[in-house]
Amino acid sequence: MINIFRIIFLFLISSCISCSQNINTTKKVDSKAMVVSAHPLASEVGINILKKGGNAADATIAVQFALAVVYPSAGNIGGGGFLVYRTNDGVCSSLDFREKAPLTSTRNMYLDSTNKVVKDLSLYSHLAIGVPGTVDGMVNIHEKHGKLPWEELVQPAIDLATNGFELTRLEADKLNRFNKTKGSINKNSGYYKENYSEGDSIFLPQLSKTLILIRDHKRAGFYSGETAKMLVKEMSLNGGKITLQDLDSYHSIWRDPIISFYKGYKIISMSPPSSGGILLTQMLKMAENFPLRDFGFHSLKSIHVMTEIEKLSFADRAKHLGDPDFYNVPEKLLMNSSYLQKRSDKINMDSTLLSSDIYAGEFNLKESEETTHFSIVDEYGNASSLTTTLNGSFGSGIIVDGAGFLLNNEMDDFSIQPGYPNMYGLIGGEANAVEPSKRMLSSMTPTILEKDGNLFMVLGTPGGSTIITAIFQTIINVIDYDMNIEQAVNSPRFHHQWYPDEIKLEKEIAKDSNLISQLKAMNHQLNFVNSMNRVDAVIRKGNKLIGGADRRGDDIVSSY
Numbered sequence: 001m002i003n004i005f006r007i008i009f010l011f012l013i014s015s016c017i018s019c020s021q022n023i024n025t026t027k028k029v030d031s032k033a034m035v036v037s038a039h040p041l042a043s044e045v046g047i048n049i050l051k052k053g054g055n056a057a058d059a060t061i062a063v064q065f066a067l068a069v070v071y072p073s074a075g076n077i078g079g080g081g082f083l084v085y086r087t088n089d090g091v092c093s094s095l096d097f098r099e100k101a102p103l104t105s106t107r108n109m110y111l112d113s114t115n116k117v118v119k120d121l122s123l124y125s126h127l128a129i130g131v132p133g134t135v136d137g138m139v140n141i142h143e144k145h146g147k148l149p150w151e152e153l154v155q156p157a158i159d160l161a162t163n164g165f166e167l168t169r170l171e172a173d174k175l176n177r178f179n180k181t182k183g184s185i186n187k188n189s190g191y192y193k194e195n196y197s198e199g200d201s202i203f204l205p206q207l208s209k210t211l212i213l214i215r216d217h218k219r220a221g222f223y224s225g226e227t228a229k230m231l232v233k234e235m236s237l238n239g240g241k242i243t244l245q246d247l248d249s250y251h252s253i254w255r256d257p258i259i260s261f262y263k264g265y266k267i268i269s270m271s272p273p274s275s276g277g278i279l280l281t282q283m284l285k286m287a288e289n290f291p292l293r294d295f296g297f298h299s300l301k302s303i304h305v306m307t308e309i310e311k312l313s314f315a316d317r318a319k320h321l322g323d324p325d326f327y328n329v330p331e332k333l334l335m336n337s338s339y340l341q342k343r344s345d346k347i348n349m350d351s352t353l354l355s356s357d358i359y360a361g362e363f364n365l366k367e368s369e370e371t372t373h374f375s376i377v378d379e380y381g382n383a384s385s386l387t388t389t390l391n392g393s394f395g396s397g398i399i400v401d402g403a404g405f406l407l408n409n410e411m412d413d414f415s416i417q418p419g420y421p422n423m424y425g426l427i428g429g430e431a432n433a434v435e436p437s438k439r440m441l442s443s444m445t446p447t448i449l450e451k452d453g454n455l456f457m458v459l460g461t462p463g464g465s466t467i468i469t470a471i472f473q474t475i476i477n478v479i480d481y482d483m484n485i486e487q488a489v490n491s492p493r494f495h496h497q498w499y500p501d502e503i504k505l506e507k508e509i510a511k512d513s514n515l516i517s518q519l520k521a522m523n524h525q526l527n528f529v530n531s532m533n534r535v536d537a538v539i540r541k542g543n544k545l546i547g548g549a550d551r552r553g554d555d556i557v558s559s560y
């Protein structure tokens, strides 16, 4: 009976792929090149660059700048992100263009004189803003991998900002929500109109000027000159900390990606200061100790085991992960097979581990809609997986006066006080404490998979802490549950992050009332949410590319 229910449930999921209003996926299984992003105009910009002979790196740069215009809640030049890149000859690299704490930051900068956290200071104030990394990141990608001239990659974003573009319904709704909630802290809120409807055209002349400076002067168009002066003025007039020295000293860094294996697939993902690659490795390695395929998709046993695994991994995140340039992250130990075997031995099939009974592993050695992801494969076989963020939706909500771009509120991703939850409810300690020039810990998990030495899958998602569990589950959906990529990205998801001690589940899962009763009977605390993440992925089968654009947004596959 349960199996029949599950089959009907899977059928409903896959049929909703073709019936929901929000679904914009374009199935083109014979594609040579593909871009999957959160916005149709950004995907179009990327595919046009590929058609002109650009490679995945060129398209990545063009899509990032286009998203800064058409998808301002997360696309950005005032934020940061991570890239995982695989060339067609199998060389993998990853770029960290995460924001940094300003040079005058202090550990207790978000506490009052009684050592209490000042509400919203790390989220909605000029002190919330980390030194942006995106523009330096794009220049760095271009220098290492770019093929087309830089100017041609920035120009499509300039055209969109200058000539205007039409708002989708979701984008109009988001901007209206932004205007209501952020107007109070943003004296430049007039930059966006008070009210928008689907189909309205929007023009962004100040942003266009800034993009022209970036087109003509690359890094110097943002980190020095007019843009930098405007950004620093915005800071100094409003109690922010970023100075010209902070901007001048910002540099993105090529880091070795985290490499691991799951059932014969090679997983290439982001290293610290993202926690994504290490936690994904932990989760997949622990999952290998259980017969998830036999348990079945969204069975009581599979959800139970996977949430226990997620809890154990997030406990390690809180204690052991931070910026590796400041804190000795015990990477090897955290991903060691016998350590992870011992961790997964704690999982009992008949009862639930309480979060209060779980601790991070001890080693003898010291050692959010809010974000957006896109996946690109070019016709030469190069693959790019990029996740970028302002942190909260529209970041701090602060727009640089005169320069027309939104600034992040990434400082909240630090542990601003030991045990105090950030906007995603994540807690941390020493490893992720605020320090000058340090990068705040992230959950962004841009990832690439290989099978038998060949490119197999490119994927990533927004969603703060839920990013890692969404990537974990999407990989399991494909490898263990034989889903096609559309089913895999569109299936409902669940998430546990140790604290709070609850499983967040998308509401569709509640339709299986039997499953819900059984989870409750095992003492799992359940919290139903409307929607989590927007996974955008590409799979390669033979010479064909197949895209999976998440039904939860305007996400779209463009290909040729």
Ligand code: GLY
Binding pocket: 368, 371, 389, 390, 391, 392, 410, 413, 441, 442, 443, 444, 464, 465
């Ligand atoms: N700002 C969300 C993250 O980096 O995980």
